[in-house]
Amino acid sequence: MPVVFRFLPDLPPPGSDWENLLALLTTIFSTIEGRQAAELRYQQARGPVQVWLAEAEGKLVGCKLGYERKPEHYYSWLGGVEPAYRGQGIAAELLRQQHTWCRLQGYQRIRTQTYNQWRAMLLLNLKSGFDIVGTQQGAYGLVIVLEKSVLPTKTAEAQSYASEK
Template identity: 65%
Template sequence: MTRFEYLPDLPAGATLEALLDLLALVFDDQDRAAWLAELRYQQARGPVQLWLAWAEGQVVGCKLGYERKPGHYYSWLGAVRPERRGQGLASALMEQQHQWCRRQGYRRLRTQTYNRWRSMLILNLRHGFEVVGTCQGAHGLMIVLEKELLPVGEADERPGR
């Protein structure tokens, strides 16, 4: 059984260790130390919110983000353990993040991805993101996507919103 957890700030201790394990596994171009440095760097700039999926005592999925500017939220990182993909975890985590953003009054989401992460690109498109441009990233050209959020209480009947 999968348990979902929201954390308003970066965790410490065993939860942080479990998150670092997941990030180093999924993004094999960075080790745990590099991820820890990047997480701490982002946290120093402002709060980083996390949504975690737990199963059998380990973090099997995550979604992280932070405020870009008032009204705008950056959906920063998402990861699911390879053996747990295809079970809807990434969608569930994304939906939780987007619902939280609506409740907090955010009106626009932004994310970026590389073409090599096609499953993430497709997931973003299915959840209502639109490609708005490209930019040069550390590992090549990045695809920039944005999504407008409807305010809480408004009927949201359009698919992918």
């Protein structure tokens, strides 16, 4: 089954995409059930929330949301994949698309946070170049704070330079 990826520059208005996004987030994060709509709209009121969506067989199966924390710093906020579709690289592709977009928009750093209970996301972040930069007490236990640079690497710059020659 092919997976189709879409980008939305801001949260969708009430309707199909909005309802599907809320349902998916409730499936992924049972701890936020009943609060997700208010949290999404609160964050949107502070500035645009970018959304990357993954769809399979006409159904929303994954998402990645984020927003600007401050100039040149992006916060990768919420993301996940419906349990039946995990293990297919969907989360990794959503993360890759988000980080590519961030780099193209001029962001230098991406920060994210997770709980130890979401090990798959923690491991994906570490494999994708994030470093653990701290911990803090969260509503559901200890929060792991991760950060990564999205500046072009010297290797990428050298390859780009070589291809121009």
